[in-house]
Each structure stands twice: as C-alpha cells, then as structure tokens.
Amino acid sequence: MVNKVVDYMKKWNMIEEGDVIITGVSGGADSVCLLHILNKLQKDDSFSIIVVHIEHGIRGLESELDAQFVENLAMEYNLKYRQYSYEVRKIAKEHRISEEEAGRKVRYEAFMNALHEFKANKIAVAHNQQDNAETMLMNLFRGSGLQGLGGILPVRDQIIRPLLCLSRKEIENYLKSEGVLYRTDKTNLLEDYTRNKVRNRILPYITQEINLRAVEHMAQTADQMREVYQYVEEQAQIAFHNCVQLKEGIVEIPIDLFHKENNLIQKQMIRLAIQYLIQQLKDISSVHINSIYELTLKSVNKIVDLPYSLVAQRSYKSIIIMHKQNLRKEKVKKSEELNIIIQVPGTYQIEDDEIEIEFSLIKEKNLKKNLIIPEKTYTKWLDCDRINSALQIRHRQPGDYLMINEKFGKKKLKDYFIEQKIPREDRENIVLLADGSHILWIIGYRISEYYKVTNTTKNILKVQVNGGNIHERRS
Numbered sequence: 001m002v003n004k005v006v007d008y009m010k011k012w013n014m015i016e017e018g019d020v021i022i023t024g025v026s027g028g029a030d031s032v033c034l035l036h037i038l039n040k041l042q043k044d045d046s047f048s049i050i051v052v053h054i055e056h057g058i059r060g061l062e063s064e065l066d067a068q069f070v071e072n073l074a075m076e077y078n079l080k081y082r083q084y085s086y087e088v089r090k091i092a093k094e095h096r097i098s099e100e101e102a103g104r105k106v107r108y109e110a111f112m113n114a115l116h117e118f119k120a121n122k123i124a125v126a127h128n129q130q131d132n133a134e135t136m137l138m139n140l141f142r143g144s145g146l147q148g149l150g151g152i153l154p155v156r157d158q159i160i161r162p163l164l165c166l167s168r169k170e171i172e173n174y175l176k177s178e179g180v181l182y183r184t185d186k187t188n189l190l191e192d193y194t195r196n197k198v199r200n201r202i203l204p205y206i207t208q209e210i211n212l213r214a215v216e217h218m219a220q221t222a223d224q225m226r227e228v229y230q231y232v233e234e235q236a237q238i239a240f241h242n243c244v245q246l247k248e249g250i251v252e253i254p255i256d257l258f259h260k261e262n263n264l265i266q267k268q269m270i271r272l273a274i275q276y277l278i279q280q281l282k283d284i285s286s287v288h289i290n291s292i293y294e295l296t297l298k299s300v301n302k303i304v305d306l307p308y309s310l311v312a313q314r315s316y317k318s319i320i321i322m323h324k325q326n327l328r329k330e331k332v333k334k335s336e337e338l339n340i341i342i343q344v345p346g347t348y349q350i351e352d353d354e355i356e357i358e359f360s361l362i363k364e365k366n367l368k369k370n371l372i373i374p375e376k377t378y379t380k381w382l383d384c385d386r387i388n389s390a391l392q393i394r395h396r397q398p399g400d401y402l403m404i405n406e407k408f409g410k411k412k413l414k415d416y417f418i419e420q421k422i423p424r425e426d427r428e429n430i431v432l433l434a435d436g437s438h439i440l441w442i443i444g445y446r447i448s449e450y451y452k453v454t455n456t457t458k459n460i461l462k463v464q465v466n467g468g469n470i471h472e473r474r475s
Helices: 002-011 031-041 061-076 087-095 099-117 129-140 170-179 194-212 214-243 264-278 285-293 329-337 413-419
Strands: 018-025 047-055 080-085 122-124 245-247 250-254 305-306 310-314 318-323 340-341 346-350 355-362 381-382 391-394 400-403 410-412 432-435 438-442 460-467
Touching: 002 031, 018 031, 018 099, 031 047, 031 170, 047 061, 047 099, 061 080, 080 099, 087 099, 099 122, 129 194, 129 214, 194 214, 214 264, 250 264, 264 285, 264 310, 264 318, 285 305, 285 310, 285 318, 355 438, 381 438, 410 413, 413 438
Parallel strands: 018 047, 018 122, 047 080, 400 438
Antiparallel strands: 245 250, 250 318, 305 310, 310 318, 340 391, 346 355, 355 460, 381 460, 391 432, 400 410, 432 438
C-alpha cells in the first residue's frame, strides 16, 4: 500500500527534495496513517515533517486526550510538534456560519500560521477516496458545476493529499497490519453535520445495495471530470480575456461575443466573472449561473440578485455583473455634480468626460449668405433667438424632452434613449445642453429640431466640443 501512495505522489509531483511539510494530524485513522507513511518515506527522501494538531474546544476531555495522543506520536517519531487551540462554537456564532465550516476555517488558518512559523512550503492533509466521494455527492446535491464534480484536488496551491488514492478500508487495514493505534472521534458518528449524514447513511447504502466499488468508481469519475474541467477552464480563460471588460467592482460581457462561444464555455465565463468580483465561488450554484445565462435571452434591464450582494443586469449589448452598491452609485454622483450655467462666449471643461465645450455667437450682420450648416461633426449651429432660459450643461433630469421633426413633435428624452438602445447604465452620464427642460443637444447624438438654423435665423449659437471620445451621430 505504501508503494501505491508513493506512485500517487509521484504522479502529482507532491513532494520534492528539501520540502518542509506541515502535516495535519487529528489523531484519527486517516491522519495517523498519513503521518506514519510520510515518516517512513522521509528516511529515504530528503524532506522534513512538522506535526500540527488543531484543538477545536468542542469535546472537552476527549479533545484534550486527542491532543496528548498526537503529541506523544510526534515525540515517538522524533518530529517537531505544534498545537493550535480555538473555540470553534464561539467563532461559528460570531461569523454566523456552521460549526463544520468554522472548524474547516480554523484548521486552514492554523496550517497557514504553521507554514510561516516553521518556514515550511507544503501542507499535507489526509483526505481519502471516501472523503472525495462525500464531497462529490454534496456538491452534486448543491447543484455544483464541473469543478465541484471533480471532487477534492490531489494538489491545490501548497496543499497536498497523498492518501486520496486510498479507501478508508485500505487505511484501517494498513494501520492494523502495522500495529499502529489511532483515536476515534465520536462526533463523526453523529448526524449533526451534513457530511456525517452522507458518510453514515448515503454512502453505506450505495456500497451495500448498489455497487461495492462505488467509492472507487466515483474517484475515477472525479479524475475524468477534473480533466474535462481543466480543458473547459483553459478555453473559458481565453474567451474571458478576449471579450470581457473589467472595471473596479464591475464585469461587462458583450452579448454578441458571448454568443459566439460554446454553451459550456459561456457558463464558465460567467463563473470567472463572479470569481473576479468576490475571489471565490462558494455558494454559487448552477442555478445562479443559469439565471445569469438566461439574461442574455431576455429583454433589457432585467436584473438577477446573487449571493454576496452581487447583481447581474441585462443592458442592450451586454450582461453586467457588479456589486449592488455600484448599481446606481456612479449615476447618482454624476447627475448631482454636473450643472454648469453657460455664458456666451465662453469655454467650459467637463473633467469626468475629458472634454472642452466652446460657445460663441455669430450675429446677423456677420452671417454669410447661403450658409451651409455641416452635419456629423463636433460643432453644432443653433438658432440663438429661440433659446428661452439660461443655458446649462448637465445630465438628464425628470421632464427632459426634445423636438424631433419639422412639426416640432415632442419626445421625452427617456423615450429617445430607449429607441436609440442606449444602455440604461450609460444614460445618466450623457452630457446635455439644456434650455430649461428642453434639450438643445444630446452631445454625441442629435440636436432638437426646434433649434435648427433656418432661413429666418438671425443669430447663431456655435457650440464646439473638443477632446474626449464621445461617439458622434448624425443630428
């Protein structure tokens, strides 16, 4: 059996010469087996072991006896020993998480502390095939994606799992043959935790009633799923970097480029977007991924709420995934801040948009006959005598409108934006030249028909925009 473990470690390149390995030992069969095998191997290979035990403060005397047992084992093997103690129930209550999750959190916190304290470079933990099968089933029940169905990784960052190739029965038989004692954690027999229910009820039923080698077959399937996931992940990363736009707290996925990808790649791109925003995928299930995917097939402005205070929103051309506080923060800020009263002549800087707007007046006596008014430029020529109020540069406000034809038919600014398919998240940021509620010019788009220069125009207001990257459209 030791050879089987050695071959598995070589396959995954788990241990190299000079490694200092933090080895988590609870005192149970799995971790004692791991320590026993690594202790044997270190005599032949040049790596060293640090024994770390985490005391959870839950089982009273039993927990203290476990700690003493592990410390004695470390002394027997002449290995360095370090114990970390936590009050897991208190931590679970403070962080509003389960005791199971809190226990996992403090274990890996302790391992990382030991890693730095002993200048180690690897952490060995004792997960086996049954742990892998339990994880696969729990992920499946939660609606996990491909990655979850790959179970527990043999190697992840600095963490190695040398016993992942062994069944629990192999481990117990090995310890018996070697005459090695271990402790039994009675809480593993209780069904207070979800994993214990899977371990004590579901897996025994599967192996006894369906297939004796079910756990072994699930381990093989996990290996295959990891290979599939690795390929999908690589392709999704390429697609993600080629088409996704990243901002602080916001990910924007253009729908046209998104739909060019395979359905499997599309959904992995969504996972990558969420991972970019919250640095994890815990509690993100296929239900959440599918709800975002379905936004690409729905109408504009639909919103999906997600865990971790995220939202996904459909715009005209993209799916935007962001933190909730970003949904309107930028819009409100800009709408409130931009409000400039214009004097003619004059030049005004719009810092947010990096543009300069210059105003000048051409009086009747200076007008040329048959003056041609150019189109599709960043200069607009407007009938100055039709302006009723003090001119303003601002963002949109309730009641804004413009006139869209020669009969001076009114259209609400909101309706114009919708017709032009201007994304909702962009509307608040468009710079407007306003005469009260009447919009002379939606800068970058069109002017109101009412202010167009005609044969009866006497004085012309010339407005020129310089700089920025406003997309000019025919007025």
